[in-house]
Structure formats: C-alpha cells, structure tokens
Amino acid sequence: MSINTSPPSGTRDFLPADLARRRHLEGVIRRVYESFGFVALETPAFENLSTLLGKYGDEGDQLLFRLLHRRDKLARALQEPGVGEKDLADLGLRYDLTVPLARVIANAKDLPRFFKRYQIQPVWRADRPGKGRYREFWQCDIDITGTTSLVAEAEVCGAVVRVFEELGVRDITIALNHRQLLRCLIQAAGLPPAQEETALVAIDKLDKIGLDGVRKEFTTRGIEATAGERLLTLITRPPEGSSPSPAGPRPPTSPAIEGKGPADGEAGAQLPPTADHRAATADHRAAARADHRAEVAELDRLAGLLADVPEAAGPLAQLRELLDIAAGSAAGPYLRIDATLARGLGYYTGPIFEIRSPAFRGSLGGGGRYDGLIGMFKGTAIPAVGFSIGFERLLLVMEERGLFGSVSWGPDVLLCRFPDVAPADALRTASALRQAGLKVEVFPETPKIGKQFAYAESIKVKLAAILGATEAQEGKLSVKHLGTGEQLTLPLAAAIARLREWSKAG
C-alpha cells in the first residue's frame, strides 16, 4: 500500500535546479523594486476569513482556500442546526497580497505617509490548475499608499517595466483602462447598472473570444442586443491605419526578441544588461515613443463618444495625465489604452493595468488603483495603487526563451578522501576550505576515488580536493579540476588559493 507521493495538484516541489532559477529571478525583481524605493513586507499565509471575504468579487470568494475550525469548535459548529459551509471556517489562505497589505495599513500605527512596500510571497487559490496556473503561486507586488497622485501609477508601472527590461523580456505592453471610464461606457451604451458586472466580464474576454464571442456571451447573459452592440462600438479601438499614429504595427516588438528561439537564448540574460541590451531597449523605447500620440488619439475618440456623459471627464483627464507623467518613466512606451480591459478583482476604483506579451496567453501581471479597500478595514479611506507580477508566468516565459543562461548552484568543491585518512582530518581540511570562502561538500564514505569523482560530476561539481595519507603526512592537499583533468599536490594554503582561482573562473 503506497500513497501518492506527488504534491497536491497545482502545487510543486522545488528542487535545487528550480530554486536556483527562482532565486535568481526573485533577486532581479527585488533589486529593481528596491531601486524604486520600495521596502519589503511579509504577512501571514492565512488571514481571518472576514478579512478576505467580499474583497475580490463573488468569483474570488468562491476560490478562497478556507481553513476549518479546529477541534471542539468544529464539532460544535457541525451540531448547529442548519449549519452551512460558511459556519465551518474562520480562516482562509491569502488570495493575493493586496488585501493583506490593506489590513496592515489599517492596523499599523507609524508607517510612513507614503508607504511603498514590495512583497514576494505565495498566494493560494482553490482553482483548477493548467498551464502557467497553480493553486499555490508567487506574486511580486508593489504598492504605494497614501496618495492619489498619478505619479504613483507611473512609478508602479515603471518598476514593473524595468523588471521585464532587465530580464530581457521586452515584447510587452501594459494595457491601461479606468474603472470609472468603463462604467461610463456601459452607461452610455444604455445598459442598466445591474448588468454592469456582467457586461464587464464579457468584454474583458474580447481579445480572446473575439467580437462574435462577446455577442454570444451577451445573449446568454441576457444583455439586450442593441445596447450590447453600442457598447462594442464604444470600446472597440479603430484599426491602426485609421489613427494619426506614425508608428508601425503594435505591440512594439524589439528586433532582439523577434523570431528568437530557445537555441540562441543567452543574449540578454546577463545582468547588468550588456551594451547591446541597452541599445535594443533604447531603440525600442524610441520606436514606441511615437505611439504616445496614438494613445492620446484613442482617448480623444473615447472623449468624443462620451461627450454627453459628464462623469467621464474625470477618468479621461486622469488617463491623459497618466500618459503625460509616464512619458518620463520606463513605462511610457509600453502603455496602451484598452477600453476592453476590465480586470476581475472587485476592489479597483481608478486606473487599471495589465501586462501582456505574445509569449503567454493571458496576463503576466496586473494592478490598479484601489482607493476604497483600506477604508473597508478602517474608518478613514486611504488611497492606494499597486501592481503585481505573476512570478511563475514570468518564469515560464524566461524558461521557454532560454533567458536564464547558466545559473549555478551547489558546492564548489567535493572533498574526496582515501580510506587511510581519518574522517576528522577530512573535516578539519573542509573547515579550512570553508573559511576561505569555498562551498565544500565532504564525501561521506571511502569507495574508490574514481567513484568519488564520478559523484562530483553527477552533482555538477567541477573541483575535487583529495586527501590521502601521503598528503596528510606532509600537510598538503591534492586539488583536481574535473573539467580539464589538471591535478596538483600543494601545501594547504596554495591548494586553497588554486581552488579559489578555479572556482572564480567558473
């Protein structure tokens, strides 16, 4: 009788090779976020259910992992008449990193007025796993609280863009929309406010299922045909040729990435970026800068259509201002107005964004302004805006494109020992190597030395230190480079120096 040893579906074990890549990626993200002045925060894996419920919309509530009451409390709850699912749990695994942040802001006393935090932690969703989709996955969030200034939007978008640029994933766009603008569009199309949510969900799928698909969706969800058609006309962006944009087809694609297969993957993987990388990025930005005008034109088009809706003026002005501000940030060239962008989460109130790339079906991350969320925990409302990168999806894209290059991990040296040397002497030698900064594994047994070398190869260790009676008596150590076969017997200090030299050379 054996039990299933694979981790639960939608979760993964991370073996050393996986972790080497994950840590590398996380390090880049951390560094970029910190360069924008964000500071680290971590929160518990689980929260009170009341903290989580009602923040993400109905769909989100459904997907919350709930934790049952413990012990007696569960037994008592089960005995209550008419007990329902909701009465059995009081805690839930965090569903995202934004709601826990909002709770922290509402709870904490002496945070800076503008709290800029980043948070890289797992979140859990009781969802069905698929490609690039897990039940446990990592998000990399940045948020700025305490200001309504659109500088905050530009900064979070800029930081996210810098992460992608650093990693060599440049064929991205940031779709940009505004929750209030969406509401106005739906209103202008003549849809009743009750159908707002339904309509949002349907049009959010436009880029996946196409116009006809959305029409079908409208019908099945009981949205009146003429109003639906009006809405589609409002949100559909005219083809590029009819706009005054001098730019080429979009989304802008860097020549360095175009047609790139996994085979020639190393370029752009190294950090800091190479001169080529910088040049490619600069070209890309220059090309994309011309598109700024196209985005303004799209806003003009929407403004024209919404001339009769006074509530639309505010959000339109905000998007315009955001485009202007972002022109000075890394995000500028990547922003693209997309009136079909809706975003699933319930708490957004202002500008909303989503990172897209041809490399992945679905988004690589998203965010937006949520000025009401913190107020749900605290009497006074505190404005906030944030952006989240989907860690595993970014990782997936990088793996598919071979952008990791060679990320090394594991020990530098395997200390091999002949049977005529006491284990204690081997450990003393290992200590000396470790004090010199080398990562040293001691082979625990004493089979034939060749077997020990073979083991070193199998764990990708290139250097061997060999300790036998001969060396031990003379205070020496043999060192061998398993790649070249070069071997020397040297006094301990010289042997260490040689190992460090080899190790540095990679």
Next chain:
RNA sequence: GAGAGAGUAGCACAAUGGCAGUGCACUAGACUGUGGAUCUAGCUGUUGCGGGUUCAAGUCCCGUCUCUCUCCCCA
C-alpha cells in the same frame, strides 16, 4: 464547474487478446591513489486502483483516481 486524451521499471517508450520488453539511468567488475569512453554481468514491475467479459486482459467493457490539453476564470 464542462468537454477530450493519457496512465507499463527511477526516466523515455515498446508489446495482434497469448512468456511484460528495449534504451537511458543505477550497482558491480575489467581498472586496490584517479572519474567521463568501451566491454561484461547484475538490479529494477501488484502494467494507477477496483470490478467485469474471456480458456487467456497491459490490451476489450464499467467504475474510480491521477495527470495533460481545451473551455470557464485568472496571475
């Protein structure tokens, strides 16, 4: 939540309803202070699980579990 496909050794895969196999990996030896190549030998199985049809089931049927893909939804 809906639909389709797949489960055979650690991994990759074979086997017309008729003896469960091949490659890689692993272990040992050729080679007792020197690995990678080669050769030789060896090890690896409740064919996901439970039932049914059959003289006979990895193979056909039913159920179930798991995984993959598509849809839904999302990061």
